[in-house]
Amino acid sequence: MDDEHTAEYTVPCAQCSAVDWGISDEGRFYCRSCHNVIERTREVVDLSFLKLSSRVSTIRGPRKKQAERGHVWMVCEGFQFILKNQADALLALGVHPQFKDDVLCPLWRCYLQKSRQAYTHDPVRSCKFRVRAVGSDLESASEGISCTDGESNPASTAGSNTENSGFWSGSSDTLTYLSARKKRSQSLLSMKKTLSLIYLALVWSREALTLSDLLRLVNEGHIPYLNAYEQLPEEMKVTGKDSLIFVVETVPSHHAVHKEAETLIQFLQLPAFPPISQQTLLHPALLSLRYLSDVNLPDELHPWVCRLLEHTGMMDQTLHTFDPHNHPTLPRYDVQAAALIIVTLKLFFCLDDMTEWHLSNDLGRQKDSGKVFNLRRWYKVMQAALIRAQERRDQNVSRKQWKSKKQIYPNKKEKCSMIKKKRIAEQVQLCFEKLASCPSGLQDVGPSSFIFCWGDEEESDGPSLHHMKLDEVVTRRYDFLTPLNDMYWHPALRRCLCYNSHYKEVEATLPRSFIWLLQLFAFMLDVKPFCLYEEVLSVERRIFDTRLYRGKSKANAGASAETAGASPEAQASLNTRTSPRRTRTSPRTAEASVGTRASHRKRQRSRKS
Structure with missing residues (x-):
C-alpha cells in the first residue's frame, strides 16, 4: 500500500x-x-470527483461512545476569549499596541465588577445547573485578569456539580443568562455588546476608526464576530443552549451598536473621555477631509467645511467629547462629518433640483471648464462608481458563508442528523462551485478606510477630481469670498417632541439630488438615510436659529432671535420665508441686518413691558 x-x-x-x-x-x-x-x-484524497448522483452512505451498527472532556467554564470566560481575539485582530490592523491592555482590559474589568461576575465580595449566584464530564476538575478562579492572557479565569467563584457521564453540557451558567430576570437586566453581555465595548475603547484611545469602519471590518471578516466561538479553546465545549448566546448570523446595525454603547456607558458609569481636539482624527475637521477624498470632491471644499464648523461653534472639542455632566451623549463622529459636507454642498449648489444644474450648464459653456469643478460631471462619475460598489457588495454578501463550519448540537439525538445534513450540503456546494466558476478578475483585497479608489489606474473607480477649482462657483462680496449661490432651503427645523424621525413622511417632498446625496453617504457609512437626515437638521438648527437647536423652554422663551447666515463673511444676514414644504433664504445687506435685529429687540422689550 x-x-x-x-x-x-x-x-x-x-x-x-x-x-x-x-x-x-x-x-x-x-x-x-x-x-x-x-x-x-x-x-489527502479529494472528494471533488464525486458525481451528482453520489449518495451519502449510512454506517449502521454499534458504536463505542467516548467521553468528551473539557473544563468547567462560565459564559463571561467565553466572551473574554472573543474580546481578546477581536482586540488582537485590531492590533494586526494597526491599532496602537496599548489599546488592548491599557484601555480595553480596564473596561472589561469594570464590566465584570459592575455586573458582579468578578472582582466583588458579593458575586451573582447562578441558578440551578448541572455540569457533567468525565475526568474534568474544577479549576480555581484566578485572582487577576489580563486581556493578553486569554486563558485566565475571570470568575470569582464557579460552583458546579460533576457527575460521570459521556456528554459535555457546555458552559456552567447558561441557564442564568437565559433566565427571564437576567434578560431584562443590563448586565447581560451579548455579542453585540462586545462590539460596543470595542467601540468605546477605540473612542477612549482616540483611534482613527469610526463605528462605520468597525462594522465594515466585521462584515468583511477581518474582525471575528459571526463565528467567533469557533476560536475558543478545545477545552471549552460550546454545546446545547450556548448557541443562543454565542451564535449570531447577522451583524448589528450602526444605530443598534451606538445605542448599545450609550447604554453601556451608563451601566459602567464611566468618567469623562479624553478630549477630541482638532488634531484628533475623529474630529469633524479632519474626518471630513477623509470623506471629501473618498467621494471625489475638490480639496478646496475643505476650508469651507472648517468655516462652517467655526460658525456653528462645532469646532469646540467639548461638543465631541463625552462627559457625563457637560455632554452626556456619545457623538456619532462619522455621521456628523458627512452631514457637514452635505450642508456645505447645499450652500454652494442649493441642491433643489434646479440651481445646481443651472450652475453646471453655465460652467459647461466656458472654455476652461476642464479645470473647474462641475457638479454634473461629478454626479455622473459618482453614480457609475456607486452602482459598481453596490453590485460588489451584493456579490460579496451572496458569496459569504453565513453558516458556521463548527456546528453546535443542541442534544445528542439531533447530532447525527445534523452531521448528515452538513455532509450533503458540502457535496452540493462543491458541485455548485464547479458549475459557477469564480470571476477571473476577483481577488482578495486587504482592509481599507476608503470605499472608492480614484485615479488613472485600471482598477480605479474613475478619474480624480480632487484638484478641481471652485473659482467659478464663488464670488467676492463685502471683501469676502462667498458662494455664488444666494439661495438656501431647509425643512422645518423645529424639533419634534416625540423625538422620532419624520424622514419617511417628508421624503416625497425633498429634492431628488438631496436624497441621492443622502443615499451616497448612507452607503459609505452603512447607515440608514434617516440618520443622516436628522444630523443634517441638527447642523442647520445651529446655523439658522440657536433657540430651535436648544428646544423650547422657559429659559429662552424671551431670548432674542438672531438669524445667522451660512458663514459670517459669506452671508451677513438671512431673511427667511417659510413654505409648507421647506424654507428658502435670501441675503440682505449688513446694514439692513443690523437694523432688523435692533427693531426686533425693540419689539421684544415692548412685549415684556
Missing part, C-alpha cells in the same frame, strides 16, 4: 542516500533504511 503513494517520490534520503520510503501511521514519509522521518506527508 505504501508503494502506491511513494512510487513518485524519488528523492534520496538526506541521512543514508537511500531511496526506500514508507508511510507511518501518522501519514508522514520515513526512510526504511535509517528510519529518518521527513516533512513530506501523504496527499
Whole structure:
C-alpha cells in the first residue's frame, strides 16, 4: 500500500542516500533504511470527483461512545476569549499596541465588577445547573485578569456539580443568562455588546476608526464576530443552549451598536473621555477631509467645511467629547462629518433640483471648464462608481458563508442528523462551485478606510477630481469670498417632541439630488438615510436659529432671535420665508441686518413691558 503513494517520490534520503520510503501511521514519509522521518506527508484524497448522483452512505451498527472532556467554564470566560481575539485582530490592523491592555482590559474589568461576575465580595449566584464530564476538575478562579492572557479565569467563584457521564453540557451558567430576570437586566453581555465595548475603547484611545469602519471590518471578516466561538479553546465545549448566546448570523446595525454603547456607558458609569481636539482624527475637521477624498470632491471644499464648523461653534472639542455632566451623549463622529459636507454642498449648489444644474450648464459653456469643478460631471462619475460598489457588495454578501463550519448540537439525538445534513450540503456546494466558476478578475483585497479608489489606474473607480477649482462657483462680496449661490432651503427645523424621525413622511417632498446625496453617504457609512437626515437638521438648527437647536423652554422663551447666515463673511444676514414644504433664504445687506435685529429687540422689550 505504501508503494502506491511513494512510487513518485524519488528523492534520496538526506541521512543514508537511500531511496526506500514508507508511510507511518501518522501519514508522514520515513526512510526504511535509517528510519529518518521527513516533512513530506501523504496527499489527502479529494472528494471533488464525486458525481451528482453520489449518495451519502449510512454506517449502521454499534458504536463505542467516548467521553468528551473539557473544563468547567462560565459564559463571561467565553466572551473574554472573543474580546481578546477581536482586540488582537485590531492590533494586526494597526491599532496602537496599548489599546488592548491599557484601555480595553480596564473596561472589561469594570464590566465584570459592575455586573458582579468578578472582582466583588458579593458575586451573582447562578441558578440551578448541572455540569457533567468525565475526568474534568474544577479549576480555581484566578485572582487577576489580563486581556493578553486569554486563558485566565475571570470568575470569582464557579460552583458546579460533576457527575460521570459521556456528554459535555457546555458552559456552567447558561441557564442564568437565559433566565427571564437576567434578560431584562443590563448586565447581560451579548455579542453585540462586545462590539460596543470595542467601540468605546477605540473612542477612549482616540483611534482613527469610526463605528462605520468597525462594522465594515466585521462584515468583511477581518474582525471575528459571526463565528467567533469557533476560536475558543478545545477545552471549552460550546454545546446545547450556548448557541443562543454565542451564535449570531447577522451583524448589528450602526444605530443598534451606538445605542448599545450609550447604554453601556451608563451601566459602567464611566468618567469623562479624553478630549477630541482638532488634531484628533475623529474630529469633524479632519474626518471630513477623509470623506471629501473618498467621494471625489475638490480639496478646496475643505476650508469651507472648517468655516462652517467655526460658525456653528462645532469646532469646540467639548461638543465631541463625552462627559457625563457637560455632554452626556456619545457623538456619532462619522455621521456628523458627512452631514457637514452635505450642508456645505447645499450652500454652494442649493441642491433643489434646479440651481445646481443651472450652475453646471453655465460652467459647461466656458472654455476652461476642464479645470473647474462641475457638479454634473461629478454626479455622473459618482453614480457609475456607486452602482459598481453596490453590485460588489451584493456579490460579496451572496458569496459569504453565513453558516458556521463548527456546528453546535443542541442534544445528542439531533447530532447525527445534523452531521448528515452538513455532509450533503458540502457535496452540493462543491458541485455548485464547479458549475459557477469564480470571476477571473476577483481577488482578495486587504482592509481599507476608503470605499472608492480614484485615479488613472485600471482598477480605479474613475478619474480624480480632487484638484478641481471652485473659482467659478464663488464670488467676492463685502471683501469676502462667498458662494455664488444666494439661495438656501431647509425643512422645518423645529424639533419634534416625540423625538422620532419624520424622514419617511417628508421624503416625497425633498429634492431628488438631496436624497441621492443622502443615499451616497448612507452607503459609505452603512447607515440608514434617516440618520443622516436628522444630523443634517441638527447642523442647520445651529446655523439658522440657536433657540430651535436648544428646544423650547422657559429659559429662552424671551431670548432674542438672531438669524445667522451660512458663514459670517459669506452671508451677513438671512431673511427667511417659510413654505409648507421647506424654507428658502435670501441675503440682505449688513446694514439692513443690523437694523432688523435692533427693531426686533425693540419689539421684544415692548412685549415684556
